[in-house]
Amino acid sequence: MKEKLKQVKILTAHHHSSYWCRPDKSPSIFLPDLITLDIQVDEEYYNHFHDRTRTPAPTTNSSCPLLLELKPKNLVVRMDGFERVIYGYGGIPSGIFDKVINVFLIQRVGIGDIAYFDPYEGLPKPPPSRIKSITIIYKIAPGCTTSAEVSMKQRRNGNRYAKLQKMVEDLGDSEITLTIVLQRYLNDGVEEEMQQAIETHLDGLPEKWWPQEKKERRKKMVEVLSLERWVEERRRWEDKFDEHEVWCWKDEGGIL
Known part of the structure; x- marks a missing residue:
């Protein structure tokens, strides 16, 4: 068994x-050569990895035994709702980030709501210092649930791209690169609009804390790409995603 786990x-x-x-049902597992952990959370569970409604009720120590001993280098978080992903309780242990270098957030979002998505919903704040890259891939949803619609109506009261701009600013002194991947379902101009919003925000930051050299350096560490280009550049996803899945994204024009 140990050889198979390797x-x-x-x-x-x-x-x-x-x-x-429960401890008597699911012992922890150790996967010494694990490269990528792909976690699927769901709006039904309020982006908890464990549900919050069934018995026994989750507690602050309710980390999933399956994840407790895992130390991946790449973490994929697939979010199908508009609630913050819960780390430390609700199933996903905080220690999951101990060796993570690359994070991929796949967010289900309506076309009109991309500008209001908060990347911190899929990450601890601030992001762990070991992380070197964060990739946000928007999964365009044709329709949203009632709870998601209520949440997004509240968000639309804020400024467009404000949450994304805040993350870019927060990463100012780090070595973390940020890549945003957009599908072709989006209206023309979204890629340029998003890039412009980021650069305009950086340009407006006080010179006292953000000298021009620092601003230009951070701009170079933020990319907005089409899904087609991202897929074609294999180094971005190889050994992190199943190859067949990624090529299907390109063939279908987006994540299904």
Whole structure:
């Protein structure tokens, strides 16, 4: 069994009932050669990895045994709702970031709501210092649930791209690169609009804390790409995603 566990390079873990993870049912597992952990959370569970409604109720110590000993280099978080992903309780242990270098946030969002998405919904704040890159991939949703619509109506009262601008600013003294991937379903001009919003925000920051050299350096560490270009540049996703899945994204024009 130990030899088989060493062969696991990519593991996909889906949200589930906390009942499954009682100590007498689910011992921890150790995958020494794990490269990528792909976590699926769901709006039904309020972006908890464990549900919050069934018994026994989750507690502050309710980290999922399946994840407790895992130390991936790449972390993929697939978010199908508009709630913050919960780390430290609700299933996903905070220690999951101990060796993570690259983070991929796949966010389900309506076309008109991209400008109001908060990247911190999928990450601890501030991001762990070990992280070298954050990639946000927008999964365009044709329709949203009622709870998601209520949440987004509240967000639309804010400035467009304000949350994204805040993350770019927060990363100012770090070595973290930020890549934003857009699907072709989007209206023409979104890529340029997003890039312009980021650069305008950086240009407006006080020179006392943000000298021009620092601003230009941070601009070079933020990319806004089309999904097609991102897929074609294999180094961005190889060994992090299943190859068949990624090529299907390109063939279909977006993430299904």
